[in-house]
Amino acid sequence: MSRHFTPRGAMLWLLLFFATPLLAAPKVDPQTFVEQAVAARVADIQAAQLALRQSQSADVKTFAQQVIDHHPRENADLQAFARSRTVEVPADEDLLAQAEAELRELAGDNFDALYADWQMRRYENSLALYTDAAEQGDEELQAFARAKLPVLKHHLQMARMLTRAHPLS
Template sequence: MKHLLISTSLLVAAIAAPAVGSTPAVEAQASRTPTKAAQFVPMAASSDMYEIESSRLALERSQSPAIKQFAQMMIDHHTMTTQQVTQAAQASGMTPPPPALLPPHRTLLDKLQPAQGRDFDRMYLDQQRTAHRQALALHQTYSRRGDKEPLRQAAAGAVPIVQQHIDQLKTLSPT
């Protein structure tokens, strides 16, 4: 439990930075991700859940067909990566907790909730850029140094997916 609290604190520090742009401090925090399965699994689940829930909002609120298409892809891909991490956790002998938003992801979603129109699109894209950089650091680190082989493989499989999202985000702008 102490390790989960420390890991959550690192995630809070990384996400609490401004959603626009990235700073060396944010990247440094994000790169200090857990290498223990008991910490990685809830963090990966929260990251995926945030991507799914924020993207559901984008499907409802965005006026941009490109952003809506991206949002649907987020829902599809992050649903898949959640299933893969869950299966890998089970293969590692774990009983993964049900996916839940950790406080920093809940905060991001709460900030996004009231936004409308172009402001929504801008905030959604900014949050997605930051969240994906952090997710990339999480999965890269665990894939290299994680303590459970099935989870390392799942994390390694998520890396190109998250990188694809980062690359696609570079092409999107608020309408």
């Protein structure tokens, strides 16, 4: 068996050499992450404020109040992360308009069940966003996202408990 390089073999090695950094490049862009995370937080707070006004259930109101109490701290952390990365944060007016459009899903006679289901889906999406960032972001984004995963998992667990207490009919 002879060991010599052929042009084809050399091309393969060059391709592997130059493609490796591309394959290892982060797949989650910090700008996109911040935009999606901030939009989710604004919508969650708006929905929680609506729940405090419209819900008839103590557990839904308790969950909503926890969202309102907790999310401003999370928003501050997200804003600080964005500033440290010189990432632009979407304007509040745009986010509020987007949140209002999403909250139309909560219109109906069965508010508590709609809210619980909506929050569960939102936290599933947020957990997926943060998990992707923790696995596929750059080093700073991974660290930021990993630090937030336990709280998101806890909130998702609470939202799932709400959906069991207030199932959609």
